[in-house]
Amino acid sequence: MSNLIENFKTLKNRAETGHPAWLNTFQDERFANFEKAGIPTVKNEEWKYTNLAQLSKEKFDALTDSEGAIPEEYNTYVNKDELNIVFTNGTLNNELSNITEISGVEIKTLKNALVENEEEIKAILAKNDIGNTDAFIELNNALINDGVFIKAKKGTVSEELIHIVHLTTTDKPIVNNIRTIIVLEESTEINVLESYVAFGNNAKYLSNSLTDCFVNDNATLHYVKAQTESEASYHIGNTRVSVERNANFKGFTLTTNSGFTRNELDIVINGEGSDGTLHSLYSIFNEQHVDNHTSVDHRVPNCTSNQLYKGILNDASHAVFNGKIFVRDIAQQTNSYQLNKNLLLGKKAHVDTKPQLEIFADDVRCTHGATIGQLEEDEIFYLQTRGVSRKDAIRIIATGFAEESVEEIKLKAIQSKLLYLLQPSIDNLSHGQL
């Protein structure tokens, strides 16, 4: 057994769970699955460009921790009057959280949900038919410490931001297994932002998150994941979404100024007349690494999906995009779009991009593309002829490239937060094409 698996096993056994018996059994089974699967290597096609060799050598001390001061940036980023569910180092922070009520929406920690909604949670955890089922999902299931359960009840439409914050403040190497479950009953619409932030913390830790979203008939989920973690950290995040009839998933993922990141976003379209939108921006520098894997599974006819992944790479950063589109044989009249656009500004930056289309229906429209390039010299020159220095021109154009994505997000409250997180990467832009 590898040292890391042994390490996780020790942490699992040490944890005092107080869980119901079924959950202990479930977690034992899942850990066995994780052991069997093992840590993926680059020989695994899905991990070809994201090498976990370094992670495999790490040693982690705990699942949660209570050390560390709240950084100043946190108070700028989070509006304490908004609905916030805040976890520091894997534990609910009652002081920072502000779980106000939204009429028609149940919002609680997973720990509470395990008591109050036990049967429902049990059923959801047992589901394993949406998207990815890899080793880290097994690990998350085996080690879940806490998380959030959100349920929008039939007919509820809310414009209010539900902000889930995972803040790491400790210097200890922890393994934070966060589980988020979002259920939208029929004809509902809500906005959820999940933030993974460390703000200046340089600790080595692993966030292994799993978010499951169930978007039922006529419902719309606006889901944003924003991530700015320690440069020494590892983030492995899985988001799995199922979309039923006439429903919409509007997803956005921001990764900026982070460490070693792998995000997987899988969406299964189960009901006709639905749409899945997966947009993303990554803006990275130094030796930061971000790998975005997506999978859109069209299982029924007459649906659309739209993937736009944009990246800005400075210095020696590395990005991976692997986007899958499956169109099942009955999924006629599918319209599916995928584009990965990369601005390569750093001399040592590089991108690996790979579209993967598997289409079994004949009456469909699927387009995909990928671009990797520098800024257009004629755009830079145009700004220069108006008095803007070359350096500022590069900054302005690259900022435009980034902001254009962020401005598609519906809630302004989320837009301004993401722009705030983007600032360090924008300030670091000038290294590139000078």
Place this chain on the structure above:
Amino acid sequence: MIEIKNLHAHVEGDGTEILKGIDLTINAGEIHAIMGPNGSGKSTLSKIIAGNPEYEVTEGSIVFERDFKKIDILELEPEERARMGIFMAFQYPVEVPGVTTSLFLRTAFNEVCKAHGVDEMDALDFNEYLKSKMAMLDMDDKFINRPVNVDFSGGEKKRNEILQMAVLNPMFNVLDETDSGLDIDSMRIVADGVNKLKNDNNAFLVITHYQRLLNYIVPDYVHILHDGKIIRSEGKELALQVEEKGYDWLLS
């Protein structure tokens, strides 16, 4: 205001000479037109004045005079030329996705302010200033919140160039084939803008293939450029002769 002497240039990395010794002097308050057949070097001249790095000057000078100081601009970066008061309206204005026209204009305006030691304007004051310029040019303010030139019609792009000219208030203006791709109404609007901006302290160099634009922007001098050299310079009547007889009679 500007004095071009014996200007020779070729495309960077390609030895073929495009400009083969241009001499041209333009004074404040004047409008000059440069006409010429395709491939004569008209656009190259405007790009070199603006500082496009795709061209290399091998001989000659371009001296710009401002506040009784003479400066050879060839060693200056494009932005330094712009801040001194040199402006080029592009033949093909460039699209800049994600950057709104108002932010773009304000950034450019404040760069010029900074260069001249004048206080920068905040967004609120600048918007008022911008509105006054748009009113002067009879322009609709709907596109100032749209990204620069993105999804603009040909006419809107050219009007945006004139708006930039109005906002930055440069001394020496080059219009590089501004009439290309414009219908007659758009051309009239663009020309009206230029006529409103013209005064005794600034100067214009209008580069065009056709005489049409010069009906609206009336030049003091017309120069014919051929094979990288100015082969004839006269008053505005020369443009009419070109319209009537084409270029061939001048070339033989």
